[in-house]
Amino acid sequence: MAGSERILCPALPGRIMSADEAASLIPNGANVGMSGFTGAGYPKAVPQALARRIRALHERGEKYRIGVWTGASTAPELDGALAEADGVELRLPYQSDPTCRRRINAGEMEYIDIHLSHVAQFVWFGFLGHLDVAVVEVSGVLEDGRLIPSSSVGNNKTWLEQADRVILEVNGWQSERLEGMHDIWYGASRPPRRQPIPILAPGDRIGEPYLRCPPEKVIAVVETHAPDRNSAFTPPGGDSRRIAGHILEFLEHEVGRGRLPPELLPLQSGVGNIANAVLAGLGEGPFENLTAYTEVLQDGMLDLIRCGRLETASATAFSLGPEALADLNANLERYRGHIILRPQETSNHPEVIRRLGVIAMNGLIEADIYGNVNSTHVMGTRIMNGIGGSGDFARNAYLSIFMTPSTAKGGAISAIVPMVSHVDHTEHDVQVIVTEQGLADLRGLSPKQRARLVIENCAHPDYRPALRDYYRRALDGAPGRHTPHLLEEAFGWHLRYGRDGHM
Amino acid sequence: MAGSERILCPALPGRIMSADEAASLIPNGANVGMSGFTGAGYPKAVPQALARRIRALHERGEKYRIGVWTGASTAPELDGALAEADGVELRLPYQSDPTCRRRINAGEMEYIDIHLSHVAQFVWFGFLGHLDVAVVEVSGVLEDGRLIPSSSVGNNKTWLEQADRVILEVNGWQSERLEGMHDIWYGASRPPRRQPIPILAPGDRIGEPYLRCPPEKVIAVVETHAPDRNSAFTPPGGDSRRIAGHILEFLEHEVGRGRLPPELLPLQSGVGNIANAVLAGLGEGPFENLTAYTEVLQDGMLDLIRCGRLETASATAFSLGPEALADLNANLERYRGHIILRPQETSNHPEVIRRLGVIAMNGLIEADIYGNVNSTHVMGTRIMNGIGGSGDFARNAYLSIFMTPSTAKGGAISAIVPMVSHVDHTEHDVQVIVTEQGLADLRGLSPKQRARLVIENCAHPDYRPALRDYYRRALDGAPGRHTPHLLEEAFGWHLRYGRDGHM
Numbered sequence A, B: 001m002a003g004s005e006r007i008l009c010p011a012l013p014g015r016i017m018s019a020d021e022a023a024s025l026i027p028n029g030a031n032v033g034m035s036g037f038t039g040a041g042y043p044k045a046v047p048q049a050l051a052r053r054i055r056a057l058h059e060r061g062e063k064y065r066i067g068v069w070t071g072a073s074t075a076p077e078l079d080g081a082l083a084e085a086d087g088v089e090l091r092l093p094y095q096s097d098p099t100c101r102r103r104i105n106a107g108e109m110e111y112i113d114i115h116l117s118h119v120a121q122f123v124w125f126g127f128l129g130h131l132d133v134a135v136v137e138v139s140g141v142l143e144d145g146r147l148i149p150s151s152s153v154g155n156n157k158t159w160l161e162q163a164d165r166v167i168l169e170v171n172g173w174q175s176e177r178l179e180g181m182h183d184i185w186y187g188a189s190r191p192p193r194r195q196p197i198p199i200l201a202p203g204d205r206i207g208e209p210y211l212r213c214p215p216e217k218v219i220a221v222v223e224t225h226a227p228d229r230n231s232a233f234t235p236p237g238g239d240s241r242r243i244a245g246h247i248l249e250f251l252e253h254e255v256g257r258g259r260l261p262p263e264l265l266p267l268q269s270g271v272g273n274i275a276n277a278v279l280a281g282l283g284e285g286p287f288e289n290l291t292a293y294t295e296v297l298q299d300g301m302l303d304l305i306r307c308g309r310l311e312t313a314s315a316t317a318f319s320l321g322p323e324a325l326a327d328l329n330a331n332l333e334r335y336r337g338h339i340i341l342r343p344q345e346t347s348n349h350p351e352v353i354r355r356l357g358v359i360a361m362n363g364l365i366e367a368d369i370y371g372n373v374n375s376t377h378v379m380g381t382r383i384m385n386g387i388g389g390s391g392d393f394a395r396n397a398y399l400s401i402f403m404t405p406s407t408a409k410g411g412a413i414s415a416i417v418p419m420v421s422h423v424d425h426t427e428h429d430v431q432v433i434v435t436e437q438g439l440a441d442l443r444g445l446s447p448k449q450r451a452r453l454v455i456e457n458c459a460h461p462d463y464r465p466a467l468r469d470y471y472r473r474a475l476d477g478a479p480g481r482h483t484p485h486l487l488e489e490a491f492g493w494h495l496r497y498g499r500d501g502h503m
Helices: A019-023 A046-059 A076-084 A098-105 A119-125 A156-162 A238-256 A273-284 A299-306 A322-330 A332-336 A350-356 A390-396 A447-458 A464-477 A492-500 B019-023 B046-059 B076-084 B098-105 B119-125 B156-162 B238-256 B273-284 B299-306 B322-330 B332-336 B350-356 B390-396 B447-458 B464-477 B492-500
Strands: A031-034 A066-069 A088-092 A133-141 A147-149 A165-171 A218-224 A267-269 A290-293 A296-298 A310-315 A317-319 A339-341 A359-363 A366-368 A399-403 A432-435 A438-441 B031-034 B066-069 B088-092 B133-141 B147-149 B165-171 B218-224 B267-269 B290-293 B296-298 B310-315 B317-319 B339-341 B359-363 B366-368 B399-403 B432-435 B438-441
Touching: A019 A046, A019 A218, A031 A156, A046 A076, A066 A076, A076 A088, A076 A098, A088 A098, A119 A156, A133 A156, A238 A273, A238 A399, A238 A432, A238 A438, A267 A273, A273 A296, A273 A299, A273 A359, A290 A350, A296 A299, A296 A310, A299 A310, A299 A322, A299 A332, A322 A332, A350 A390, A350 B350, A359 A390, A366 A447, A390 A399, A390 B390, A432 A447, A438 A447, A447 A464, B019 B046, B019 B218, B031 B156, B046 B076, B066 B076, B076 B088, B076 B098, B088 B098, B119 B156, B133 B156, B238 B273, B238 B399, B238 B432, B238 B438, B267 B273, B273 B296, B273 B299, B273 B359, B290 B350, B296 B299, B296 B310, B299 B310, B299 B322, B299 B332, B322 B332, B350 B390, B359 B390, B366 B447, B390 B399, B432 B447, B438 B447, B447 B464
Parallel strands: A031 A066, A031 A133, A066 A088, A133 A165, A165 A218, A267 A290, A267 A359, A290 A310, A296 A317, A310 A339, A359 A399, A399 A432, B031 B066, B031 B133, B066 B088, B133 B165, B165 B218, B267 B290, B267 B359, B290 B310, B296 B317, B310 B339, B359 B399, B399 B432
Antiparallel strands: A133 A147, A432 A438, B133 B147, B432 B438
């Protein structure tokens, strides 16, 4: 079988095969490191072929399940297909797929929710067991076997290094001109031989544009031509715009007080409509010469580059809607000088985030009056997606901002509760909480001072009286008045929702 | 008044005065940065004089309260005296004084519990307000005004830089031979101009042995001759020894599996009897050429240096019992080459901790079956001490170990509970939990897998059946089976303790 023009390494064309053949090379019980980060750069064909195989095996009564390790979330063709086939024993470090989520919450699949900067090193350290197979999408293969990454880097460097065997998907749909945008740092090692990461500004290139991979490890090459998941962002609604407005006003205030430079500091923003609204707001605001040091480049970041506001954006993946994607591909040369894609161990590294002084903006599921944040669990027990990189950024940021509409489910759920039902970001790591109602700047405040601000500035007016009442009674009746709580009713709001359908 | 031989700077002897005179220079409402870290190097005279002044003012009906910022915990002469006089409006970032604690939990004093590595930079950033006065203990003053630090460094560099006015306590009790042991790095700056911290090994010296202080800022010099708080550690009891035994066995196992080098990786250990027992165990174990990159050097660390097991110990403070202290002072030249004291922004810096791959060992108040840890709040509302540096270390460590006896109050309290009543270290940051019952290695496990291990390996046998029962019923009845909880009884154990005096 002749290799396509994207596969220049002479050793590889002989290993081109169908996705079904490649999938048959993955043994039962294997730990499989797959590419993919926020719906970008995941393998499109092998996981679906594997899902077909699993279904057939299960129908014959044979057992077959694997461990699936990725960069972050993928798409229905990967997480959806494998979860649907009940082929996943253990999933890590992040997912956002409905079928996956259903299986995890039904207790049918194990899931480990890990800080995204920890994943690669945990594998190097041997903490997660042996990695058997890597399944990695690339844009192409050079003559010497080096790989041109596709639309995300994620943990691919680590998967290719650590796995015994490698299956490559060469996706002709990915733009060939992605070549040169990536920056893969091979200077990382295990302690005690670690060196500083030499990034001093978001645009610093410290590595090489290709992934290394010994051709002899490659057991299969599958050619694909399939788009990334690219769901459109909905245009920012009123709440998102109001949240963005509060954040922009706060940033301007901080510049005015001399606590931020006029060009701000490198931005990190979670994915989603609120984040997009903040980015849109920055496009209309007074700030110039912005930079981003973040996980994911979404539509709003491209807009900021196009309008000349954003100088440099460093990330580990794209996550673009169809229009932004078409724009990127049509104008790649214009964007090229402004974008760097790095491994997630670098994009999310505490050392770099702290050094650069990132402004971290992340979403949440619920926050409590004392400033603790739940980013992962609905009503304390059901996983939504995972912590992702929010902990890497929030703990090490110059400013850690969390944002959410004040209510969910048409007002039935308050995002501000007496006590969060799960904690992902502790009171020590949360500096600013923003809802469409307003912004609470918690820096330098004790728990009680925070509570008053969070209730008055962030909670929805419909829930404020009940929050005030809880706080007041806790202050009177709690055994301790450092963080006053009434443990017997701290989860009363969650229980009421479970019982009555509203908090 | 003539200066002592410890005050060589010609500008300063004229400013020598009594502690009472110096205390009168601190205005009402001031934010005061005081030296002191774990009962070492805190000012001995001015805070007590200030407490007397405050009491007199309060008796006359005048208002007087200040903000007290330190390195970490101090001693009765500082926290105790000022809290007793009701002179503290706001305390940060850590305390362990009984009177202070009582006032905080009575709602009479505001307290902010901050990651110790965050404190200095929050002040540089302007996040905590203006620092008016620094009160810093030193061992001596050089001719050019540079200061010889005493037995802790803490945040002194930042206090001296940021405060408008400086009061020095020159403590003749501190050994003159401390000179040269410290390493103060002046390379830190605010983003976006930050550089890597050039520490590649615990023993690397990157700064200078003295604190800078413009003599014109010094408004008072007070001579003292008073010992640091130096309470003796009780000899390790059976539980502490058993916990230490489990940890040592685990470390040997990790070396055997190739996951740790034979000389281990730099050790961090919290303060207390369990930590001391672990250090004692290391002195009898198979490990050589150990290093420590930690906050506090306690007795066990000196023992390890003396017996030739510990090559280098980097910290920000001593915390020694009377015998160890006498040994240190009698044999300082022998210890000198092995010890470095740094500012806490360096000793606790995520960048360095992550690079060196520290083995972090910290205590806890309670852990839950899913691996969340409460380090600060008794029964969810009453602060004990604070998070201190445990978050800096645990999040960034190579291995993050938490240790505790499985019960407290003679068995009335289980340290392993269904759900912790406050979260300081989330499930994402806790790798190993150890009690005298055994060790749970939580790496690579989902919440449900963790629960089974924590219950069977760590909980006291008296509490295991009830924990199993909770877990089993939660698995059956919870809305989600990722982290099964029954919110209506998640705090049942805490409430029962409040009601009946036992869990």
